[in-house]
Amino acid sequence: MTLFEIIILAIIQGITEFLPISSSAHLILPSELLGWQNQGLAFDVAVHVGSLLAVMIYFRADIARMLVAWVQSGFSRQQTDDSKLAWWVILATIPAVVFGFVAKDFIEEYARSALVIACTTIFFGLVLWYADATGKLSKNIYQLTWKNALFIGLAQAMALIPGTSRSGITMTAGLMLGMDRESAARFSFLLSIPVILGAGLLATLDLFQQETVVDWEALFYGIGLSFVSAYTCIYLFLSWISKIGMLPFVIYRLVLGVVLLGFVFW
Template structure:
């Protein structure tokens, strides 16, 4: 891969993994518009590792606190506020994990087209706007119940449809449930950790089975750039979320979907 390909694709992955604008929609554009070659499985693994490291590092205090509370309270057979949130993260992960195991081959065969990505980018963007418009935004993370986590987890399973945006659909569900934008975003980031880790592990296993030669320089550069861009993305997104709302991302999704339709129709 050329250096500019590595830089641009790594930045795209770092930004779009966590913004509600669909990473699959963006990663299809360079190949469709510029004729870039496929980046390869090893590079996909690298940028997944970079984004996983970014979200774990950014929320390291939360991850450490929730993990310690979960271990302690589970041992003592009790549920506190932090261990309850940890159980909620687990509950929200299960639906998407099961859906991925059961439906990934079908989705790979039938839903990986550019037109599907274009329509889902627009459609789920409108649903995001609706949730932000009608959501009460009164609830915060300490009030999240197991039922809420399961609903958000079921919504997260829809992110298997290319163009949906995992962060976008989970925030949509949380907003419909009455959570504030900040709480919706933070829970979305927390539940991304086990899913990105699982997706990265599957890609590593696939890479080992294929026995592909690895360009370690490109892998290290891709992981580093995606890490930095993801950290910056998370920080700025949370900083300006309440001030800007979600409408800028909705408008962006509409424009992106139209561009994809014009290019691919």
């Protein structure tokens, strides 16, 4: 990859990882539409490391409270709000792990195409609009139940299909359950931590099994730029989402999907 491609892809990953517009779609598109060289597994790991650092540092106080409460409460019946939230994150992660192991190879072979991305971008964009327009927007993050967490986790599992958007589908599920926009986004971001960490570890193991030359300069830029763009994105999104709603992202998804269909058929 050229330095320009490295910079653009790292920034794209950092921004789109947490916006409801699909990071995987945007990382696939440059190679599909512009003929750019595939960024490769090592660079994929690097930009996800940057995104992971960003979300963990931003939510460091929340993570610390949840971890302490979870350790102190354990499996007892006396759970605090923070220990329950930690359990709900764990529970909501399980469906994605199971579905990932079962369907990973199938998705890699058949679902990573511009046509699939176009269709899922449009469809799940409309679902996001419906959830945002009809949701009660009254439930905060501590009012989630285990059934709510499992529902969001099942929705997250669908995000393995490129174009769905992990953050988009989990926020959609949260809105459908009556969560306010900021709480739906915060739970989605907290839920991203074990998912990104797990995916990064698996990709790292795959990387060690390959005999490839690693471009350390590209990895350095990838981690740094994705971290900065992801942290900025999280901060701005949580600051604005209650005011602007999901409609701007829905419109973006619809326009992107139509453009992609144009590339596919014309």
